[in-house]
Amino acid sequence: xxxxxxxxxxxxxxxxxxxxTVKGWVRTRRDSKAGISFIQVNDGSCLANLQVVAxxxxxxxxxxxxxxxxxxxxxxxxxxxxxxxQGQAFEIQASAVRVVGLxxxxxxxxxxxxxHSYEFLREVxxxxxxxxxxxxxxxxxxxxxxxxxxxxxxxxxxWVNTPIITASxxxxxxxxxxxxxxxxxNLPRTDAGKVDFAQDFFGKEAYLTxxxxxxxxxxxxxxxxxxxxxxxxxxxxxxxxxxLAEFWMIEPEIAFADLNDDANLAEALLxxxxxxxxxxxxxxxxxxxxxxxxxxxxxxxxxxxxEFARIDYTDAIAILQKSGxxxxxxxxxxxxxxxxxERYLSEEHVGRPVVVMNxxxxxxxxxxxxxxxxxxxxxxxxxxxxxxxxxxxxQREERLDLLDARMVKYGLDPQHYQWYRDFRRYxxxxxxxxxxxxxxxVAYVTGMANIRDVIPYPRTPGNAAF
RNA sequence: UCCCGGAUAGCUCAGCGGUAGAGCAAGUGACUGUUAAUCACUGGGUCGCAGGUUCGAUCCCUGCUCCGGGAGCCA
Numbered sequence: 183x184x185x186x187x188x189x190x191x192x193x194x195x196x197x198x199x200x201x202x203t204v205k206g207w208v209r210t211r212r213d214s215k216a217g218i219s220f221i222q223v224n225d226g227s228c229l230a231n232l233q234v235v236a237x238x239x240x241x242x243x244x245x246x247x248x249x250x251x252x253x254x255x256x257x258x259x260x261x262x263x264x265x266x267x268q269g270q271a272f273e274i275q276a277s278a279v280r281v282v283g284l285x286x287x288x289x290x291x292x293x294x295x296x297x298h299s300y301e302f303l304r305e306v307x308x309x310x311x312x313x314x315x316x317x318x319x320x321x322x323x324x325x326x327x328x329x330x331x332x333x334x335x336x337x338x339x340x341w342v343n344t345p346i347i348t349a350s351x352x353x354x355x356x357x358x359x360x361x362x363x364x365x366x367x368n369l370p371r372t373d374a375g376k377v378d379f380a381q382d383f384f385g386k387e388a389y390l391t392x393x394x395x396x397x398x399x400x401x402x403x404x405x406x407x408x409x410x411x412x413x414x415x416x417x418x419x420x421x422x423x424x425x426l427a428e429f430w431m432i433e434p435e436i437a438f439a440d441l442n443d444d445a446n447l448a449e450a451l452l453x454x455x456x457x458x459x460x461x462x463x464x465x466x467x468x469x470x471x472x473x474x475x476x477x478x479x480x481x482x483x484x485x486x487x488x489e490f491a492r493i494d495y496t497d498a499i500a501i502l503q504k505s506g507x508x509x510x511x512x513x514x515x516x517x518x519x520x521x522x523x524e525r526y527l528s529e530e531h532v533g534r535p536v537v538v539m540n541x542x543x544x545x546x547x548x549x550x551x552x553x554x555x556x557x558x559x560x561x562x563x564x565x566x567x568x569x570x571x572x573x574x575x576x577q578r579e580e581r582l583d584l585l586d587a588r589m590v591k592y593g594l595d596p597q598h599y600q601w602y603r604d605f606r607r608y609x610x611x612x613x614x615x616x617x618x619x620x621x622x623x624v625a626y627v628t629g630m631a632n633i634r635d636v637i638p639y640p641r642t643p644g645n646a647a648f
Numbered sequence: 649u650c651c652c653g654g655a656u657a658g659c660u661c662a663g664c665g666g667u668a669g670a671g672c673a674a675g676u677g678a679c680u681g682u683u684a685a686u687c688a689c690u691g692g693g694u695c696g697c698a699g700g701u702u703c704g705a706u707c708c709c710u711g712c713u714c715c716g717g718g719a720g721c722c723a
Binding site for chain 2 (some may be wrong): 214215218251267269287292296297298301393414419424429520527572617619630633
């Protein structure tokens with residue numbers, strides 16, 4: 183590109199005194215009757231704005247420059263100079279300011295130079311990337327994605343693109359979105375009166391994926407180290423700051439590995455990503471620390487520095503029972519841990535990330551590996567202070583007879599999982615993996631409290647706007 | 649889905665049984681190498697929707713819609 187980014191202009195990538203062009207959107211304009219206007223320009227390349235100093239001698243000064251308002255798109259040519267004012271090292275002494283796109287009606291332009299509520303900004307999700315917060319979220323989200331791919335690449339993993347449309351009638355987790363081309367108001371019927379899915383696009387019932395795990399296990403048992411990273415869909419009526427109907431999930435799967443290897447991988451991944459972000463996203467993180475959540479940087483630094491605690495579910499239950507806390511949900515062996523229990527364990531009892539391992543088999547999915555005690559499975563959850571469950575994973579049941587037994591116990595027909603059972607028939611090996619909710623990770627890194635504000639266009643029950 | 653809370657100007661909010669206010673934003677002017685500049689003036693509202701009570705409802709009551717917080721489900 184033949185013009186300079188704001189990031190490069192402020193970051194010393196262009197020589198002082200050189201003539202450059204910048205292009206971006208006006209954040210604010212201040213006029214001085216001494217004969218100049220100050221235009222804060224942002225192009226999203228970084229958090230900071232570039233101050234364009236426009237002299238009254240410009241031919242379009244009174245006609246255009248003095249009518250610039252927040253949101254207008256401009257190009258400015260000028261000399262990069264040290265700023266005479268406080269607040270920025272460099273600025274542009276403009277020789278020309280061209281208006282590329284004006285704001286039709288400044289009074290109703292939603293993004294004003296003031297604090298907006300997140301709730302309001304969700305209603306203008308197409309314009310909120312123009313705010314400091316959403317610009318920073320977008321850059322950090324990108325950097326996290328790069329950091330994840332970078333980590334796996336260095337570790338010899340292959341990124342496997344598992345299907346988004348699936349015909350597996352039970353992937354194990356959550357309500358499914360149906361995918362169909364049938365005419366809903368005139369459904370084809372079988373003689374028995376049932377909907378005739380044989381006439382549907384795929385010749386059978388199909389859904390959006392709730393997990394790529396079963397599909398990626400096939401590649402794990404050939405390439406040893408693989409992961410999926412893609413959109414995931416859950417049709418649950420969840421209305422919380424931690425749930426989306428459409429979100430992105432990372433699911434690594436490793437062969438010749440047990441639950442401890444799995445926990446080691448989870449710890450290494452998270453720490454590697456946080457280290458990268460601390461190193462790469464300093465300006466944006468300082469903004470989050472200052473304006474969004476005090477202490478978010480220290481939280482990341484502590485996360486990187488501390489060893490994860492690891493406790494058995496059975497021990498966790500004992501700890502909770504001895505805590506003396508009056509929990510809303512009573513604790514006993516066999517119950518799933520509630521949010522309040524997870525918070526106590528990670529925030530109060532150990533004060534750092536904790537991996538809870540080996541859960542009762544009846545509260546976990548059919549594919550998890552039965553432990554030798556006959557009553558727990560090799561499952562783990564990673565609980566982080568301040569966000570709760572961020573990772574859920576397990577060692578997979580690699581023994582066919584035990585897998586079949588668990589399927590039957592869950593009311594699943596092994597006939598429907600022949601391809602999945604094949605892995606256990608042909609060169610089966612111990613393997614393990616986990617699921618990491620990408621938006622929960624972004625929320626944790628940025629300190630944003632609501633997951634709807636770390637994805638560009640959130641999909642939640644009753645809301646698929648934009 | 650359950651429990652709480654909310655909906656008043658473009659935005660953030662205050663207010664009151666007698667047909668509405670502030671700050672910011674916008675427009676105009678003054679002033680100034682300014683930093684979410686400052687000052688003055690101006691325009692801007694079916695007080696979420698539908699019923700009910702009342703002489704009169706933005707205010708009280710009922711229903712609905714939407715939003716937020718907490719919980720469940722989970723990543």
